Amino acid sequence: MSSRELVVLGTASAVPTRHRNHNGYLLRWDGQGFLFDPGEGTQRQMAHAGVSANDVHWLCVTHFHGDHCLGVPGVVQRIARDRVRHPVNAVFPASGETYWRRLRHAAVFADTSVIAEHPLSGDVAEVGALTARRLSHPVESYGYRVQEPAGRRMLPERLAAHGIRGAEIGELQRTGSVRGVSLAECSAPRPGQSAAFVMDTRLCDAVFELAAGADLLVIEATFLSGESALAKEYGHLTAAEAGQVAAEAGVRRLVLTHFSERYGFADEPAFLEDVRRSYDGEVFVARDFMTVPVPTRATT
Template sequence: MLRILFLGTGGSLPTRNRNPSAIMVNREGELLLFDCGEGTQQQMMRAKTGMKALTSIFVTHFHADHMLGIPGLIQTMSFLGRTEPLYIYGPQWVKEFVKIISELGYYKLHFEVEVIEMAPGDIIKRNDYSIHAIGTDHSVPSLGYALIEDQRKGRFEREKAIALGVPPGPLFSKLHSGVDVEVNGKLIRSTDVVGQVRPGRKIVYTGDTRPCQSILAVSRDADVLIHDSTLGNDQSEWAKESKHSTASEAAILAKEAGVRKLVLTHISSRYTDDASPLLREAQEVFENVIIAEDMMEMDIPLKDE
């Protein structure tokens, strides 16, 4: 399972229908949180995600709308008896930030908070996937993140293996793992019965940024690109000045990168009543695009190529 849950999709200001930035990824039951704006823990409660399986928080930058939810969230997890460590990743200042919040509120956590400062190009390797830190172009030190799954084994051709004389059982597993076997004096090669390796999935989240080459490079053939789309074309100069992107700029990048789906997020409060202009502007450039809404879920299917 690889599922994206949009807990907060608004811009700098919360609105009546959009919380500040927070995106949760559920990968095989492990919860990863990308940004944690104000009210994130309540959104998690509404979505019934639970908190025990949350292993990591990846902060894109230290503007308030991307991190104010962290102090309350970790206090709640402590009150609920958490003992497992929580990992918080972020750009420059992440260690100072965690030190400050650890001294707030006269409380003592019952679990460790491990802090890891990341720089563009850094990679966190996990079981069967990795998180890549991406340099972005914002008004403060900032990162985007890409979740990239490892390649999967090729399909095991069971009937072909049987036809070659391989009995069902442990030898199937060896062959599928890339080990050649001998049956009745005959060498059966793994490549005879196992197809080409299959690609894993890729999700890219930009955080707040101008369109930039580093995001373009990592987004090549991504399953989902979640891109800053704060403003419309009529506000393009303000987007440049404030170091954000317009919806059409995100679409141009998505088209060039060949992504499968573009999701527009960090929607300015200007569009509280109607964000459809942003969608229309993006669709003029790139067809497979949607606007993220709070509590929207998206399952990312496996791909075989």
């Protein structure tokens, strides 16, 4: 199993359907689980997908419309019931803190102390490995990005040319030089991997900033392009706009989700057609319980 992958738990927008649950997305990232926008029914979707409460280390809410947060009570209570020991960071817009409190304490249960709350404010915020940017929606909404720091990859032919081998390679990586040979002479820059998560929003600068160079972009495509006026009115993206973002931002793998209930599986080719107007990279039209690996590391 990949250590970096997306597990899709739900793909509907405001109204769930027989085949699409409300939102829910678990990003597995080097032993950390980022659970984004747990909508109604997420706890049960987790059970179907083989995801446990112990897999959740981050609970990230973009905004407080019901399809993005009504699963919070069940997830929190399951974290408590299963006696999760590790910290769980809860990230959400500070302007919706009243709603967070209602969801966090929606019913009687034996509570847990592992949840650390991180209300967000301002246009840009950072919490650990997570960067949040404010989007354009009728209520305050944030998009998220997980970013690995940039590093360097060793070049075997350069190491061999300088006669560096064995333990000296580790010393070079740790100290930056061995026998007068610098790390830069034997390595090349290695970009850090990234995954971005963009839900309810109109097109805005923050969408492109979150998506810039992302290895994996999970993005709403609530409407087809024929409903672009409606999408703009309600603060959503069309599939064509999602494709535009992916193309301009240089995204490597695109995942479309958050579909209006007016569309069924038979409409998936139309979503791909809209995206292909501008984006020729890898595209997944998400379905519940789909698993999407983060692409293998780019070399440049």
